Amino acid sequence: MVPYKVSYHKANSVAEAIELLNKYEDECKIIAGGHSLVPMMKLRLAEPENLIDISGIEELSGITETENFIIIGACATHADIGRSDIIKKHAPMLEQATNKVGDVQVRNFGTIGGNIAHADPAADWPTLLLAANAKIIIQNAEGTREVDADDFFQGLFSTDMEENELITAIYIPKSAANRNSVYRKFPQPASRFALVGCAAAIEVRNGKVANARVAFAGVSATPFRDSGIEKALEGRNFNAESIEAATSNVANGVSVMQDHFANEKYRRHLAGVFAKKALTDLA
Amino acid sequence: MTLIGTSVKRVEDKRFITGKGRYTDDIVLPQMTFAYFVRSPYAHANIKSVDISSASEMDGVVKIYTGKDIAESGINGVPCGWQVDFKNGDTMKEPPHPLLVADKVRHAGDAVAVVIAETYAQAKDAAESVMVDYEVLPAVVNAKAATQEGAPLVHEDAPNNLCFDWELGNPKAEVDAAIEGSHHVTTLDFINQRVIPNAIEPRSAIGHFEGHNDRYTLYTTSQNPHLTRLLMCAFVLGIPEHKVRVVSPDVGGGFGSKIFHYIEEALVTWASKQIGRPIKWTAERSESFVTDAHGRDHVTKAEMGFDKDGKITALRVKTYANLGAYLSTFAPAVPTWLHGTLLQGLYTTPLIHIDLEAVFTHTTAVDAYRGAGRPEATYLLERLLDTAALEMGTDPAELRLKNFIQPFDGVTQEGYQTQVALQYDSGNYHEVLHKALKMVGYEDFRAEQKAARENGKLLGIGFSTYIEACGIAPSAVVGSLGARAGLYESAQVRVQPTGKVSVFTGAHSHGQGHETTFAQVVADKFGIPLEDVEIVHGDSESVAFGMGTYGSRSLAVGGSAIVKSIEKVLEKGAKIAAHKLECSAEDLEYAGGKWTVKGTDKSISFGDISLTAYVPHDYPTGVEPGLDFSSFYDPTNFTYPFGAHIAIVEVDKDTGKVTLKRFIAVDDVGNVINPMIVDGQIHGGVAQGIGQALFEGTIYDESGQLLNASYMDYVMPRADDLPNFEVDRTVTPCPHNPLGVKGAGEAGCIGATPAVVNAVMDALTPYGIHDIEMPVTSQKVWNVINGN
Numbered sequence A: 001m002v003p004y005k006v007s008y009h010k011a012n013s014v015a016e017a018i019e020l021l022n023k024y025e026d027e028c029k030i031i032a033g034g035h036s037l038v039p040m041m042k043l044r045l046a047e048p049e050n051l052i053d054i055s056g057i058e059e060l061s062g063i064t065e066t067e068n069f070i071i072i073g074a075c076a077t078h079a080d081i082g083r084s085d086i087i088k089k090h091a092p093m094l095e096q097a098t099n100k101v102g103d104v105q106v107r108n109f110g111t112i113g114g115n116i117a118h119a120d121p122a123a124d125w126p127t128l129l130l131a132a133n134a135k136i137i138i139q140n141a142e143g144t145r146e147v148d149a150d151d152f153f154q155g156l157f158s159t160d161m162e163e164n165e166l167i168t169a170i171y172i173p174k175s176a177a178n179r180n181s182v183y184r185k186f187p188q189p190a191s192r193f194a195l196v197g198c199a200a201a202i203e204v205r206n207g208k209v210a211n212a213r214v215a216f217a218g219v220s221a222t223p224f225r226d227s228g229i230e231k232a233l234e235g236r237n238f239n240a241e242s243i244e245a246a247t248s249n250v251a252n253g254v255s256v257m258q259d260h261f262a263n264e265k266y267r268r269h270l271a272g273v274f275a276k277k278a279l280t281d282l283a
Numbered sequence B: 001m002t003l004i005g006t007s008v009k010r011v012e013d014k015r016f017i018t019g020k021g022r023y024t025d026d027i028v029l030p031q032m033t034f035a036y037f038v039r040s041p042y043a044h045a046n047i048k049s050v051d052i053s054s055a056s057e058m059d060g061v062v063k064i065y066t067g068k069d070i071a072e073s074g075i076n077g078v079p080c081g082w083q084v085d086f087k088n089g090d091t092m093k094e095p096p097h098p099l100l101v102a103d104k105v106r107h108a109g110d111a112v113a114v115v116i117a118e119t120y121a122q123a124k125d126a127a128e129s130v131m132v133d134y135e136v137l138p139a140v141v142n143a144k145a146a147t148q149e150g151a152p153l154v155h156e157d158a159p160n161n162l163c164f165d166w167e168l169g170n171p172k173a174e175v176d177a178a179i180e181g182s183h184h185v186t187t188l189d190f191i192n193q194r195v196i197p198n199a200i201e202p203r204s205a206i207g208h209f210e211g212h213n214d215r216y217t218l219y220t221t222s223q224n225p226h227l228t229r230l231l232m233c234a235f236v237l238g239i240p241e242h243k244v245r246v247v248s249p250d251v252g253g254g255f256g257s258k259i260f261h262y263i264e265e266a267l268v269t270w271a272s273k274q275i276g277r278p279i280k281w282t283a284e285r286s287e288s289f290v291t292d293a294h295g296r297d298h299v300t301k302a303e304m305g306f307d308k309d310g311k312i313t314a315l316r317v318k319t320y321a322n323l324g325a326y327l328s329t330f331a332p333a334v335p336t337w338l339h340g341t342l343l344q345g346l347y348t349t350p351l352i353h354i355d356l357e358a359v360f361t362h363t364t365a366v367d368a369y370r371g372a373g374r375p376e377a378t379y380l381l382e383r384l385l386d387t388a389a390l391e392m393g394t395d396p397a398e399l400r401l402k403n404f405i406q407p408f409d410g411v412t413q414e415g416y417q418t419q420v421a422l423q424y425d426s427g428n429y430h431e432v433l434h435k436a437l438k439m440v441g442y443e444d445f446r447a448e449q450k451a452a453r454e455n456g457k458l459l460g461i462g463f464s465t466y467i468e469a470c471g472i473a474p475s476a477v478v479g480s481l482g483a484r485a486g487l488y489e490s491a492q493v494r495v496q497p498t499g500k501v502s503v504f505t506g507a508h509s510h511g512q513g514h515e516t517t518f519a520q521v522v523a524d525k526f527g528i529p530l531e532d533v534e535i536v537h538g539d540s541e542s543v544a545f546g547m548g549t550y551g552s553r554s555l556a557v558g559g560s561a562i563v564k565s566i567e568k569v570l571e572k573g574a575k576i577a578a579h580k581l582e583c584s585a586e587d588l589e590y591a592g593g594k595w596t597v598k599g600t601d602k603s604i605s606f607g608d609i610s611l612t613a614y615v616p617h618d619y620p621t622g623v624e625p626g627l628d629f630s631s632f633y634d635p636t637n638f639t640y641p642f643g644a645h646i647a648i649v650e651v652d653k654d655t656g657k658v659t660l661k662r663f664i665a666v667d668d669v670g671n672v673i674n675p676m677i678v679d680g681q682i683h684g685g686v687a688q689g690i691g692q693a694l695f696e697g698t699i700y701d702e703s704g705q706l707l708n709a710s711y712m713d714y715v716m717p718r719a720d721d722l723p724n725f726e727v728d729r730t731v732t733p734c735p736h737n738p739l740g741v742k743g744a745g746e747a748g749c750i751g752a753t754p755a756v757v758n759a760v761m762d763a764l765t766p767y768g769i770h771d772i773e774m775p776v777t778s779q780k781v782w783n784v785i786n787g788n
């Protein structure tokens, strides 16, 4: 398993990374943890001529907080996120997810930025960011822009990002919903990516659901929030009955993926099962 | 000092754990080049043309060979090492398997050309530029379908894709009549699915020809380097055997897939002479998936008759065995002599018949995979037993106990003659099952299960009581069954002048821990420290000859050869000692590392005698100097380990997911030299057997593409899929080899699979479901419980 010939460049700052991106245009790729890109290169499904390594850039690492947001650097690894007390306190579903991503090596290398840029339909982070109502901070030569997770994921391995852009950070709101959040995953038995994953963040006020965000991984080519579930819950009492009703017709109208581990019917069913599990955990 | 029977830590682990193992791919030779094979993406296609012109121009390319070059060179294809004849006496169809194919590809992964370049990456880059024009043809992948009228032919001279047909057992008419007359007949139609061995180290081979002394060296990932040398020299390349050294260094797992002689080994050896430089080839994982010989793949209908008391009256089996596109080294033996002969199981079944068709398909070759034939036989029997119990409303454990062969030790009582050609050596089948039932707490479990069911939970228990024929085995017997080689083993025990001992064994360790187990035997018999013994294996230049490691034969056959040489050393040592101690050899006894004159305190140590043998100044007349003996051991029978495995599972109704809650294995592998290593072998085998039951299996599409040819899709069992195994054993020594050992390498893999599937079926009894095809995945379970 050897990739095609490739040149390697180490960027020491975001500015330098952007400069290199503009220099090599469509003949380069950013490499962060390399745990999605390198396998693709070894299988010769990706053949960048130049790699721009951002993994050592200080500004992209770490997890910090402001009054209203948790800020996760694009190069924070799964393991970094799993160890963060800030995350634990404000968005438990993110911490739960880190134990379910790959194995220890993957968690020590893979980054959240790389994971969402790659946008694998079975990856965990895209779905979590949808449920968390996250904002993705993207930088290019002109400056930075901010994209809602809702608008970022556009399809199979496809996002709202140009080739000369870089994700620098992810903002997670410190919201009541995120504090009451959970991630449940049924792993595909070989890859351990999500055959179905369900992230749910639910704000309950005076016994009623005030705000519900429920998103799925592995179900469709694009991670999505299930507005059917969310609408069915909002304004209701949060209990077994409302959960049962809300999860009776999951992924309605969504085109569901099929493979030899799960055909459409089974996958849709699993999505319902895991939505129910997730919501029941929170109720 | 007794080392035999103690869990000595594995001496080889220091280098493995510290990353210092030396595998074939670790070997770097001066001037070495790299080979990359151009392989067919299609399962069946005519090769219209192969254009190497642009590839030849690419950076670093040294040479490219195509199928045409190989055909013109006059070298042969790789041979098959076992012949099975048709029922009518005709010889099996044995189509050639050339090192590179010239006109037609017969499975996805078939080798069409090879690029040799300065670096591996350059070889791979150029291989992508070799232009092959294929005319794609329809393919057939299922063994039964391949025999039907109109199925695409894999080899033109094998009509109906039949390699051979075969039968074994009692006269068919008698078996038919007994089945017809039975009080109850249980029938199962099933596929024992194809699995991929997946050794962690991919196959690798380095060919090195040295012109100045006209010698070849092949480094290869082989479970039996000597056989590879014999086959390659005598059948493929036609080069003198004494000019070829085959080295099989550390090997990272084989599970059968590295027994066989593969095209890549012969190709790099041959081509090294042509280009005058060493050539290394190492498989990529995706290549391993489609070129390592696969295992199992039977389409079977099995019927078992019972009388009204639940005694088995007869067994009738029809199997289509998939051999793949070419005959791998031992392929014909696996579904026949390693499968049909095991259909007696542990039971007194009076009438047995198997009818088998061995079939070519457009798939990767199928050959021995851990257990080889015996897991298929066990699966068939044990699924029948549990299904029959469900159908007849009897207890599966009771049903077995009722039908077991009575205990026999093979010494004071004769071996048990089966209806299918074997004579079991010794056994106590009731005891293993009783022990396993006790460990599981059977009655408590049934109560727990009942309560769980009332709470809507699906708990199940499954049994498997198996026997295997191991220690492969008596040369005359296997010869009469079609083996084209003997299956003895050799061992040389060389006592060095200082009393240290080097042992050269023809067995080959690729995970089994021979360097420890064999050393324990030697150290114990000589009464010297373990550290004073070295075990050498895997090099045709240092080891006289060997038949390698597979079929759980290393200790039973290879270990016995070592014991023979040890006895010769002690006998000669006694002569020297008698001279030194001025007595007769009969007056001496050997213990604790010294010869002592019986009834006195006069003694002389092993070390002193060793030195005397090499510095023979004061020496008995008529005795040769030196202390170095070789032996060949050819056993008189197979060995027959057996055991009882019990699985407990819980099925999640919502997801269909099967969770293995407990796994109990009571195995009888005869005497045990190193309990820890035996437990390790059982654990690994059980995990592998569970893998087949719940996770593994190839998925071919109709065109012959292997759809799950990567670890993203092919499900291997992992630690978190498995409970802590509860293992124990009984000991029924093998009566016919000097160590009384039977073999432990395959037991786990043979016993585990049906236990797990049986447990799932037991859990699903509320749904009246009696069979789900392996692997029993969540989706399949969910589908059947929802009536989909």
Ligand SMILES: Cc1cc2nc3c(=O)[nH]c(=O)nc-3n(C[C@H](O)[C@H](O)[C@H](O)COP(=O)(O)OP(=O)(O)OC[C@H]3O[C@@H](n4cnc5c(N)ncnc54)[C@H](O)[C@@H]3O)c2cc1C
Residues within 6 Å of the ligand: A029, A030, A031, A032, A033, A034, A035, A036, A037, A038, A039, A054, A074, A075, A100, A101, A102, A103, A106, A109, A110, A111, A112, A113, A114, A115, A116, A117, A118, A122, A123, A124, A125, A165, A166, A167, A168, A191, A192, A193, A194
């Ligand atoms: C064995 C294994 C198991 C895995 N299991 C899971 C799992 O269960 N769940 C799961 O979600 N994932 C899983 N993964 C994927 C893993 O999480 C990857 O690490 C992650 O998807 C990619 O992160 P990375 O830093 O390694 O990215 P890289 O591989 O370095 O890059 C991936 C892509 O993102 C781009 N990129 C990287 N960083 C940025 C950035 N800051 N801005 C713009 N583009 C960028 C790259 O150019 C590339 O196209 C697994 C991976 C492996 C190897």
